Amino acid sequence: xxxxxxxxxxxxxxxxxxxxxxxxxxxxxxxxxxxxxxxxxxxxxxxxxxxxxxxxxxxxxxxxxxxxxxxxxxxxxxxxxxxxxxxxxxxxxxxxxxxxxxxxxxxxxxxxxxxxxxxxxxxxxxxxxxxxxxxxxxxxxxxxxxxxxxxxxxxxxxxxxxxxxxxxxxxxxxxxxxxxxxxxxxxxxxxxxxxxxxxxxxxxxxxxxxxxxxxxxxxxxxxxxxxxxxxxxxxxxxxxxxxxxxxxxxxxxxxxxxxxxxxxxx
Numbered sequence: 001x002x003x004x005x006x007x008x009x010x011x012x013x014x015x016x017x018x019x020x021x022x023x024x025x026x027x028x029x030x031x032x033x034x035x036x037x038x039x040x041x042x043x044x045x046x047x048x049x050x051x052x053x054x055x056x057x058x059x060x061x062x063x064x065x066x067x068x069x070x071x072x073x074x075x076x077x078x079x080x081x082x083x084x085x086x087x088x089x090x091x092x093x094x095x096x097x098x099x100x101x102x103x104x105x106x107x108x109x110x111x112x113x114x115x116x117x118x119x120x121x122x123x124x125x126x127x128x129x130x131x132x133x134x135x136x137x138x139x140x141x142x143x144x145x146x147x148x149x150x151x152x153x154x155x156x157x158x159x160x161x162x163x164x165x166x167x168x169x170x171x172x173x174x175x176x177x178x179x180x181x182x183x184x185x186x187x188x189x190x191x192x193x194x195x196x197x198x199x200x201x202x203x204x205x206x207x208x209x210x211x212x213x214x215x216x217x218x219x220x221x222x223x224x225x226x227x228x229x230x231x232x233x234x235x236x237x238x239x240x241x242x243x244x245x246x247x248x249x250x251x252x253x254x255x256x257x258x259x260x261x262x263x264x265x266x
Contacts, residue, residue, distance in 0.1 A: 005202055005211050009034075009218040015041060018220050020186065027224055029152060029245035030184045031109035034218070037061070037099035045095040051112035052089040053121075053144050053155045055241060057190070059103030063087050064096045065118040072100060073120060079104075079239045080192050083123035084157065086143050088150060090114040106188060108243030112151035121148075136262070138166045146250050154183070154244040154251055162196075163234040169259035170201075170227035173244075173252065180254050183246040185223040187230070189215045189238065196236030202228045205256075227256050 009017045017034040031050065035043060037059070045052070054063070058081075060074035065087075073085035089095050091114035097105065127142040142148075144155035160166035173183045189198060194217065203210040204226040213221060221228075232238035244251065255263060 005222045006213040006215070007220040007222070009220075014043070017218060018188070020220065020222070025184075025222055025224070027184045029110045030186055030243055032186045032188070032220070032243055033107040034188060035105045035107070037097070037103040037105060039099055039101050041099045041103070043095070043097040043105065047089055047091050047093050047095055047109075049091050049111055050109040051091050051114070051116070051151055051153055052095065052107055052109045053150070053153050053243070054087045054089060054095070054097065055106045055108070055143060055155065055157075056085045057104040057106055057241070060100040061103050061105070062098045062100060063120070065089060065093050068118070070118065070120050074100075074103065079157065079190050079241070080159065080237065083126040083128065083141050084143060085123060086121040086155070088116065088119050088121060088144065090116050090118055093118065106241055108153055108155055108186070110152035110245035115151060116149045132165075132168070135164045136168055137161070137164060150249065152245040152249055154249065156242045158240050158242065160230065160232045160238040160240075162232050162236045162238070164232055166230040166232065166238070166240075168229045169262045170229045170256040171253040172225065172227045172256070173254075174225035176248070178254060179252055181246060181248045181250045181252045183244040183251065185228070185242060185244045187221040187223065187228075188241040189217065189219050189221070190240070191217040192237040192239070196233050198230055198232045198236070198238045200228065200230045202226050
């Protein structure tokens with residue numbers, strides 16, 4: 001497993017802010033990248049043996065897969081401004097994204113065989129829901145849920161108001177026992193205003209893994225296993241993008257013992 005679960009943003013070649021591979025993370029399935037593309041900037045990628053979900057966090061861009069022009073996508077200025085445009089890209093094709101304006105682009109990937117066609121996922125295709133009550137309320141955008149066509153990837157956006165908890169009660173999905181599914185997970189965090197922070201704890205029942213991290217804007221957190229709740233500081237609304245994948249494409253989890261009273265109330 002990677003030496004640290006918290007990854008700070010960097011400035012790599014071709015606008016790369018983050019680049020996580022299964023090898024660098026020490027797991028099997030999830031790859032993840034964030035790129036800042038200037039107007040006119042281009043991403044070209046051979047998807048080889050991995051399906052991808054490209055989520056346009058901000059800006060506008062034109063997308064093509066092989067020789068097919070999928071058109072112009074994007075309209076929001078930040079991840080806090082409505083539902084996203086995304087593109088599902090199967091394994092074994094050539095992806096080309098050309099920025100029409102400055103763009104923040106996230107790419108989740110996982111091993112696949114290329115059984116599904118490429119498609120644009122428009123804001124009207126993204127289901128939304130409210131989870132929790134009181135200061136546990138958060139707002140979920142289902143970009144690539146289990147009900148949508150894909151081979152391994154699950155992708156979701158979550159908006160958590162300042163002062164609220166999220167991914168809470170603590171839950172885990174790291175086993176194929178007791179109705180759970182084993183899913184690796186990445187959290188890419190954004191804050192609605194500068195200077196703030198959130199906390200995320202990743203821990204196992206036996207505390208063999210137990211890290212509590214102060215998360216700032218554009219930080220990345222790896223969740224290889226264990227429970228992984230998040231808390232947003234008062235006054236600082238929090239966004240995170242989740243990318244999950246594993247041997248079975250279903251999100252089935254177990255809540256931490258001792259929190260049953262919360263689920264009964266909600």
